[in-house]
Amino acid sequence: MVMHDGRVLTVNAKENEDLFWGLPGAGANFGIATRFKFKLTKVARNVLAGDVVRFPKGEGPPIFNSGKTRFELIKQWTGFYATAPDECSALLVLAGQGPVVARIAYIPKEEADCGGDDVEEVTTPTTSSLRGCWGRAEPSSIKLGRAAFQPIMSSATALINTVKPRNYWNGLQKMGQFKSSFYYQKGVNVEGAIPDDVLQKLTDLAKECPVSNDGSAIILMTMGGKLKELRPGDGPSSDVMGRMNWWVLIIAQFPQGAEKPELRQRCIDWVRKTYEVVKPLGFFGSLPKPSKNDNDNGGALHSDEATEYWTTVIGELYGSNWPRLRELKRKYDPENFFSLNRNIKPAEDCA
Known part of the structure; x- marks a missing residue:
């Protein structure tokens, strides 16, 4: 792994093991990985x-x-x-x-x-x-x-x-590979069951979708499996990943793109309206919120919308592992050289 000062480190469970812990889910904050070794999981043929x-x-x-x-x-x-x-x-x-x-x-x-x-x-x-x-x-x-x-x-x-x-x-x-087109989507990870009143609202909102094609729908995806075995300290985002039950995705496809701006806007409005129904179910709101100064991205992201979003949720994404990640950042990238990302600022800058 190439670090901010040009050093090349070997990172694994025995060498630089603290950094090895921080890479899955937060690795873009620490350096550039140039070589990987993956452990595969054997599944049925x-x-x-x-x-x-x-x-x-x-x-x-x-x-x-x-x-x-x-x-x-x-x-x-x-x-x-x-x-x-x-x-x-x-x-x-x-x-x-x-x-x-x-x-x-x-x-x-x-x-x-x-x-x-x-x-x-x-x-x-x-x-x-x-x-x-x-x-x-x-x-x-x-x-x-x-x-x-x-x-x-x-x-x-x-x-x-x-x-x-x-x-x-x-x-x-x-199965079900999306074809190239124009899409707009929003999603939320849900902890616990989806309440009946929300399911009913999603049922009704699906009928309001302004387009009818294979790429437009409300999708409920089951989570769980190995995710349920995660404990808060297992990895940077394991605090929240282990609590996922459902992923709700709202997506609209408008093949004409900018050629039909009115249709494009109606698709975007429908996605946003539907998202507001499931947004309160997201688990971020139940985690302790770091101060605004903790989450200040310093304009590192490329769009105002993205900066505003991550200013609000970056600390919540990592939950109880947030302080540990800030300390890692201070150790391995104290000047925040790697900042064009979902940025974790060094601990000394978050006081």
């Missing part, structure tokens, strides 16, 4: 994943009606993930007047009995094809995945169900 598309009660073709209102579908999914295994992951997509889309995945760490073979993709996502595509005993990860999601998979009629065995890299990682 084959996973169960796909989309479940349901029309709410009273919407869409009667034959594909789920029998549940939009709010009931959302409430069921959020309730399921309150106690779901860590291997269960999902995005719940609320897109205007359209159906409710749940993108689910069951991702175990390792596959015990698949023999390392890649799954042959199934073209027809039916229950029979799920069971018969292997030509041999189904891997345990797929069996466990179907069992884990059974409570919500069997609860209502689906218009489309593409859940099937997929190769982790060639299948799961290539």
